Amino acid sequence: MKSLILHTATRLLMALLLIFSLFLFFRGHDEPGGGFIGGLFGAGAITLYALAFGAEKAQQTIRISPLTMIAWGFVALIISGILPMIVNEPFLTGQWLFLDFADTEVKLSSPLIFDIGVYLCVVGFILAVIFSLEEE
Amino acid sequence: MNLLLILPIAIPLTAATIGLLFRKSPMVQRASGVIGMAALLVSVIYLSWQTYTDGIQVIQLGDWAAPFGITLVMDLLSAAMLIITAIMGLVVSIYSLYDIDRVKEQYHYYPLLHILLIGINGSFLTGDLFNLYVWFEVMLISSFILLALGNRKTQLQGAVKYVIINLVSSLVFLFGVAMVYGMTGTLNMADLAVKIAEVENTGLVTAVSMIFIVSFGIKAAIFPLFFWLPASYHTPPVAVSAIFGGLLTKVGVYALIRVFTLIFTHDIGYTHTILLWVSGFTMVCGVLGAAAQMEFRKVLSFHIVSQIGYMIMGLAFNTKLGIMGAIFYIIHNILAKSNLFLISGIAQRLTGTFELKQLGGLYRQYPWLAVLFLISAFALAGFPPLSGFWAKLSLVKAGLQIEQYVITGVAILVGLLTLFSMVKIWAYAFWMPMEEENKSEQFGKMKLMGAGGLNLLVTPVIILAAIIIIVGLFAEPFLSFCMLAAEQLLNPEIYIESVLGES
Amino acid sequence: METLLAIIGGALFAAGIYMVLRRNLIKAVIGIILISNAVNVLFFNLGRLTKANPPLIWEGNTLPVSPFANPLPQALVLTAIVIGFGLLAFALVLAYRSYKELGTVDLDDMKMDPVEVSAEMRAEEEQVNQ
Numbered sequence: 001m002k003s004l005i006l007h008t009a010t011r012l013l014m015a016l017l018l019i020f021s022l023f024l025f026f027r028g029h030d031e032p033g034g035g036f037i038g039g040l041f042g043a044g045a046i047t048l049y050a051l052a053f054g055a056e057k058a059q060q061t062i063r064i065s066p067l068t069m070i071a072w073g074f075v076a077l078i079i080s081g082i083l084p085m086i087v088n089e090p091f092l093t094g095q096w097l098f099l100d101f102a103d104t105e106v107k108l109s110s111p112l113i114f115d116i117g118v119y120l121c122v123v124g125f126i127l128a129v130i131f132s133l134e135e136e
Numbered sequence: 137m138n139l140l141l142i143l144p145i146a147i148p149l150t151a152a153t154i155g156l157l158f159r160k161s162p163m164v165q166r167a168s169g170v171i172g173m174a175a176l177l178v179s180v181i182y183l184s185w186q187t188y189t190d191g192i193q194v195i196q197l198g199d200w201a202a203p204f205g206i207t208l209v210m211d212l213l214s215a216a217m218l219i220i221t222a223i224m225g226l227v228v229s230i231y232s233l234y235d236i237d238r239v240k241e242q243y244h245y246y247p248l249l250h251i252l253l254i255g256i257n258g259s260f261l262t263g264d265l266f267n268l269y270v271w272f273e274v275m276l277i278s279s280f281i282l283l284a285l286g287n288r289k290t291q292l293q294g295a296v297k298y299v300i301i302n303l304v305s306s307l308v309f310l311f312g313v314a315m316v317y318g319m320t321g322t323l324n325m326a327d328l329a330v331k332i333a334e335v336e337n338t339g340l341v342t343a344v345s346m347i348f349i350v351s352f353g354i355k356a357a358i359f360p361l362f363f364w365l366p367a368s369y370h371t372p373p374v375a376v377s378a379i380f381g382g383l384l385t386k387v388g389v390y391a392l393i394r395v396f397t398l399i400f401t402h403d404i405g406y407t408h409t410i411l412l413w414v415s416g417f418t419m420v421c422g423v424l425g426a427a428a429q430m431e432f433r434k435v436l437s438f439h440i441v442s443q444i445g446y447m448i449m450g451l452a453f454n455t456k457l458g459i460m461g462a463i464f465y466i467i468h469n470i471l472a473k474s475n476l477f478l479i480s481g482i483a484q485r486l487t488g489t490f491e492l493k494q495l496g497g498l499y500r501q502y503p504w505l506a507v508l509f510l511i512s513a514f515a516l517a518g519f520p521p522l523s524g525f526w527a528k529l530s531l532v533k534a535g536l537q538i539e540q541y542v543i544t545g546v547a548i549l550v551g552l553l554t555l556f557s558m559v560k561i562w563a564y565a566f567w568m569p570m571e572e573e574n575k576s577e578q579f580g581k582m583k584l585m586g587a588g589g590l591n592l593l594v595t596p597v598i599i600l601a602a603i604i605i606i607v608g609l610f611a612e613p614f615l616s617f618c619m620l621a622a623e624q625l626l627n628p629e630i631y632i633e634s635v636l637g638e639s
Numbered sequence: 640m641e642t643l644l645a646i647i648g649g650a651l652f653a654a655g656i657y658m659v660l661r662r663n664l665i666k667a668v669i670g671i672i673l674i675s676n677a678v679n680v681l682f683f684n685l686g687r688l689t690k691a692n693p694p695l696i697w698e699g700n701t702l703p704v705s706p707f708a709n710p711l712p713q714a715l716v717l718t719a720i721v722i723g724f725g726l727l728a729f730a731l732v733l734a735y736r737s738y739k740e741l742g743t744v745d746l747d748d749m750k751m752d753p754v755e756v757s758a759e760m761r762a763e764e765e766q767v768n769q
Contacts, residue, residue: 031695036721067244071156078150081142084199091142093199129728133735237767266715273722280729284736288759292737293749296664299730303671304659306726310719311678317712318685371756431753488764489757 003052010052017045025119035115039122046123047130055134058127066131069124076117080110138186141195141208143179144218144257148172148225148250155247162241169229169246176253177222184215188617192624192634194263202263202635203324209263209635212621216463217260217390220470223603224382225253227596231478232375234592240285240373248285251278252379259387263635265313265323268391272309272355276302279384282376283368294368301364305354312347316399319344326635329398329628338402345400345407349414352395356388358448359417362441366425369440370433370490374481377433381440382474386466389447393462396451397625404454411452416546419445423553432480432490432565435557436473439516442550443469446531449543453534460622461530464615468515468523468607475512475600479505482593483565492561496570504594506566511601513558515608518551522608526615644684651677664734664744671730675723679716686712 021041028034050058059065084093097108151172158164187193193210196202210218229249236245255275262268280302284295317323319340320331335341350361357365365385369377392411400407422442429435447469450462482505483498484490499506515522518529528551535544607614624630651673658670686709694703694710738744 067156067159071153074149074153074156078146078153081146085139085142088139090137090139090195090197090199091146092197125725126728129732132732237763239767266718270718270722273726277726277729280726280733284733286763287736287740288763289740290751290756290759292733292740293751295733296737296746296749299733300659300667300671303726303730304674307671307674307678311681313715314678314682314685317682317715318687370753371751429753431756433756434753484757484760485764488761490760491754491757494757 006052010048014045014049017041017048021045025115028115029109029111035118036122038115039119040126042119043123043126043130046127050127050130050134055131059131062127066124066128069120070128073117073120073124076113076120080114080117083110083113137195138183138193138210139195140179140183141193141210141261142197143183144176144222144261145254147176147179148253148257151175152247152250152254155250156244159242159244162238165241165246166233169232169249170226172250173222173226173229173253176257177219177226180215180218180222183210184219187212187215188620192631194634202637203322203327206267207263207324207326207635208261209326209631210261211624211631212617213390213393213463213625214260216467216617216621217386218257220467221253221256221260221383224379224470224474225249227599228375228379228474228478231378231481231593231596234590235373235375235481243285245282245285248278248282249379252282256383256387260390263325265316265325265328267323269306269310269313272306272387275384275387276306279380283372283380285376286373288371291371294371297364298368301354305351308347308354309351312344312351315340315344315347324635325394325398326628326632329632330636332399333402341400342403342406345396345403346410348395348400349392349407349410352388352391353414354388355385356392356444356448357385357418357441358414358444359421359441362418362422362444365441366429366434366437369437370431374433374477374484378474378477378481381436381477382470385440385444386447386470389444389451389462389466392448393451393459393625397454397459398628398631401628408452408454411448412540412543415445415448415452416543417445418442418448419546419550423550423557426557427553427560430492430564432483432492432495432561433477435492435561436476436480439554439557440473442554443473443516445550446528446547449547450531450534453538453540454626455534455538456619456622456626457530457534457537459625460615460618461527461534463618463621464530465527467614467618468527468604471600471604471607472512472515472524475597475604476509476516478593478597478600479509479512482590482597485590485593487570492564494571495565496568497566499566500569508594508597508601509562509566511604513562515604517555517558520608523604523611525608526611530615640688641684644680644688648677648681648684651680662746664737664746667746668727668730668734672727675719675727679719679723682716682719683712686715 021038024033024041025035025038046058046062049061081091084095085091095110099106099108151168154168155165183193187210195208197206197208232245252275255271255278258271258274259268262271280295280299283298284291313323316328319335320328322328322331332341354361369381396407419442422438422445426435426438426442429438447462447465450458450465480490483495487495489495511522515524518524532544532547655670655673655677658666658673661667689706689708691706691708692704694707696703734744741749
């Protein structure tokens with residue numbers, strides 16, 4: 001679509017949307033947010049870009065193809081599922097690691113890896129659909 | 137708790153992931169396809185052995201205790217279904233090495249096949265009604281894409297019908313799940329079995345059970361909900377229609393068996409009578425539809441419908457012998473039906489057509505193929521000593537035992553009509569000489585064995601035919617296994633206890 | 640409120656079924672959307688509506704503030720919406736492809752002759768062999 005307003009707005013909005021998607025993603029688990037909704041926002045940002053500049057340009061910009069993204073999402077899901085089995089707990093049981101940095105506590109966990117997988121799958125799936133519809 | 141119970145889902149997931157990551161390399165795709173299936177088969181046999189020796193296996197995913205978390209349960213019925221699924225997966229993936237061309241491979245045929253198996257295995261394992269819905273959807277979405285793979289015009293036409301009716305069926309199922317949740321406040325099947333007995337409004341329970349019959353009935357293609365099946369199953373590549381024809385409808389039958397032996401057992405006189413009527417009509421309609429068709433795969437598609445009737449009939453009898461017969465019938469039918477689909481593909485490769493009137497002369501040129509066809513066809517029609525004979529015998533015996541003479545008579549009659557259809561295929565495709573004008577250049581030149589031949593297509597057919605003969609000749613262990621599975625199904629207390637623990 | 644939602648669900652169901660029965664493929668897809676929304680509304684309704692706090696555990700607490708709404712139907716409906724969304728996206732792509740390939744969205748025009756399947760597969764094979 002050739003529109004000066006859309007082009008300019010997209011450049012500004014895309015960065016904002018991507019940051020917001022990351023914010024939503026990390027906010028997850030204890031508060032509303034998480035991989036799915038974060039992924040929707042991330043996909044929304046790229047879709048906006050694809051609308052403004054065309055699917056081909058969008059594909060070049062994100063470099064990685066949507067299906068590869070889904071595949072890496074699967075990898076993350078499998079890792080988060082297998083991790084607990086090493087310590088003899090059922091598939092997908094949450095494993096937590098609490099790290100103390102001065103006065104902030106950083107929580108690392110296998111649900112986080114799972115959420116990364118969900119994020120990648122959601123973005124990949126939506127982009128795959130959008131790109132395949134945009135092609136013609 | 138058995139941690140390894142996740143393997144039937146995790147192995148295909150890993151194989152699919154590897155296939156997706158290495159999209160550019162056909163070799164990795166094929167290897168991940170076949171090796172993944174072989175690994176699945178090994179793991180499933182190991183798990184089934186554990187189930188057989190140690191009783192029902194359970195895992196609580198994420199360590200959330202039942203009935204709050206998602207439970208995977210493996211009883212003998214699931215074990216039987218999983219083994220047969222893995223065998224089919226392996227066989228069809230070998231067949232695909234030749235049957236699926238480069239273009240379709242590039243559209244991720246092997247990863248999709250594995251995702252389809254994730255959905256099927258998940259449906260067989262899950263002990264949670266909503267989770268069953270999720271696995272159904274996994275199965276559906278990959279089956280949609282597999283059905284439309286290649287984008288031929290007829291495929292799209294078939295896919296449109298398949299997609300719409302199956303989406304409706306899933307939504308009906310979801311609605312039934314909602315109703316069950318509204319009535320009992322739980323979705324864990326074992327917990328449901330306990331709590332649904334406490335629901336006072338039994339009329340409502342019966343109504344909900346009807347919703348489930350409709351939804352699973354569409355998936356299983358029972359009368360009068362089967363019309364989508366013959367309209368779509370003859371369009372995709374042969375390997376795909378073999379795995380669809382063998383497995384997908386049986387997932388619906390499995391769900392019916394599970395739900396109507398575990399949860400909806402409050403008013404057997406009503407629900408199971410309906411199932412009995414439906415089974416009779418399904419058998420007759422399917423076999424009559426097949427008699428009218430003149431296309432190889434369409435005949436087989438209608439026969440799927442007719443065979444589903446037998447399985448539902450066994451369930452409707454609701455006796456040990458009946459359910460045992462139904463389980464044995466499912467196993468036998470998956471083997472025989474898929475094998476016939478695979479053979480139809482070979483016939484098409486050799487002659488270039490599925491049309492019975494244009495086919496011909498296969499017996500003269502390829503006697504081996506004719507023998508393989510006869511084994512599967514006679515098994516399907518129920519000739520001794522092949523697997524179909526024992527399946528039909530136990531169902532007929534079950535029918536006579538509880539004095540359901542009419543439906544038993546119908547079943548025997550339908551068996552004869554099945555034979556008629558098989559003889560029709562035999563006569564047109566194998567016995568009659570081919571007309572000169574239809575002869576393609578390849579005909580008679582392609583060899584079944586040896587270099588440049590159809591080894592990859594024939595090997596799976598031989599494997600399946602061998603299994604059919606083995607199941608037929610040494611039926612005793614298989615029958616007693618099915619008997620144990622039926623016993624487990626008719627005593628839900630064991631299932632409930634293994635899931636919820638002693639209480 | 641329950642009655643109102645039940646009526647809305649019923650109306651959506653009726654409209655959806657009417658649309659699914661139309662011959663136009665796009666309208667059938669819209670019908671599926673309507674039915675899936677109807678089911679979601681009814682699912683929510685059947686999980687019992689409560690006027691209460693959101694089922695969230697605030698910092699420092701171990702339980703949500705009582706009375707709180709039942710989170711399970713919400714989670715289930717969310718899952719159903721996600722799945723429905725995925726299937727719908729596929730159905731739309733399929734409808735678009737069939738329009739491109741077949742040149743029609745009228746389901747009555749999508750009657751195939753079994754002979755065509757054989758012919759097409761043969762053509763495909765020849766294409767691959769070249």
